[in-house]
Amino acid sequence: MLERGENKEYLPVEGLAAFNKVTADLLFGVDNRVIQEGRVATVQGLSGTGSLHLAAAFIQTYFPDAKSLISSPTWGVITRTSSMMLGYHGGFASGSLDADAYSISLFVDRGLELLVAQSYSKKLGLYAERIGAINVVCLSSDAAARVKIQLKRLARPMYSNPPVHGARIVANIARDPNLFDERKQEMELMAGRIKNVRRRLHENLSQKDKRRSDWSYILKQIGTSSYTGLNEAQMVCKLKVESMRMNYLERASHMYPYICVILNLISRTLFTYLS
Template identity: 80%
Template sequence: MLEDIKAAQDGSFLLLHGCAHNPTGIDPTPEQWSKIADVIEEKNHIPFFDVAYQGFASGSLDEDASSVRTFVDRGLELFVAQSYSKNLGLYSERIGAINVVCSSPDAATRVKSQLKRIARPMYSNPPVHGARIVANVVGDPSLFDEWKQEMELMAGRIKNVRQRLFDNLSDKDKSGKDWSFILTQIGMFSYTGLNNAQSNNMTNKWHVYMTKDGRISLAGLSLAKCEYLAEAIIDSFYNVI
């Protein structure tokens, strides 16, 4: 990744996932984010963060924002696109925010002018219902605290599912394969390592529906189904080439 960032033309825009990477579930560590920021600063790139799952990785809004804040603390200019579809359950409302951190008040004024120029022709009057729900939640301390507690519960449930799936895979796989990547990945998704043919076997034989590159959504998995999923993965992994 660092090599690709170095190879990009100076001043390029780089799309980065702030947390709970989709589709891999593989987030850089704080130390790795610092190294990424070093190269971006050196190359004068503009980071554009996609933050769609804030709170769903660690359970903490602040911890999941640490990647973005690493760049802001360095004084870098950047874009942050936030979505509330997932973490506030506002699907179909298409509610989110674009945040731009600028180097000076003058730059901020010019960027704001350009954003208005882009938004106005796209839709003059966007729906306001979802935005009002977000404003009510984040603007009320008690509702905001309740929301944060619910996100912590959601993230904790997914972590428990990861642990159960790892335990079942380790128990059923007699080859000694290391399945610990299930635990080191984070957020709603996981790359299982299954190829296209193996993913098809998951669907056709086991009726487990997933993308053909081996990605599964752990948010849709219950603790009761982890053992069944582990059996399906092991069968597909070892018996289908």
């Protein structure tokens, strides 16, 4: 730290400037016109939910009549915290940051104003650092400057200033070509591993399911999580009979044979009961 001239002084309310720059560049692309024209207001937040909270406070304060349209199905935490785009798992779906940010690029290309929350908990494994950001794409650089001022006003009484350590890690990796290339290779490996876990889960379920159900949706989905295909009655049965949670597959692939047995058991039990 001393060699790099770093310290542990408080950051400004908006966060580490180097982090804010690289996080916006990574999300939208350094050559994107919204970056070139200075139309993105980026403020460092407290990982994903903290960034969402800041964005929600901004919407509530300045757009109190705004409506949120949320897809169905979706994650429970999304309905409680979010009405905007999320950039949490970029790179883990396809192995490419650019490809996984397609939906964000599409909105930007169509000239829409939008808010995008980011988290580096999974992207870089910085779970304990609580490092994230909220990005607001505006129609002009003047609007972006004014939005940033308002975000800072809202952030000040919430948490005063964000943590510096994780922000420096992200900035250092993104600005070092060797480290950044290494991380991109790791993302490609992780994306490949996730696809392999999906394939093995599909194979195990197909082999164990005597009713020959169609489990192909597991292969069609992408990313670190998967919708199970179980209906509400089956999930209630699972929770009561098996007393387990369904978030193991993402972090522990060695569990998939057991999950296959449980999913198949629940599916057969409910099918027999309901028929």
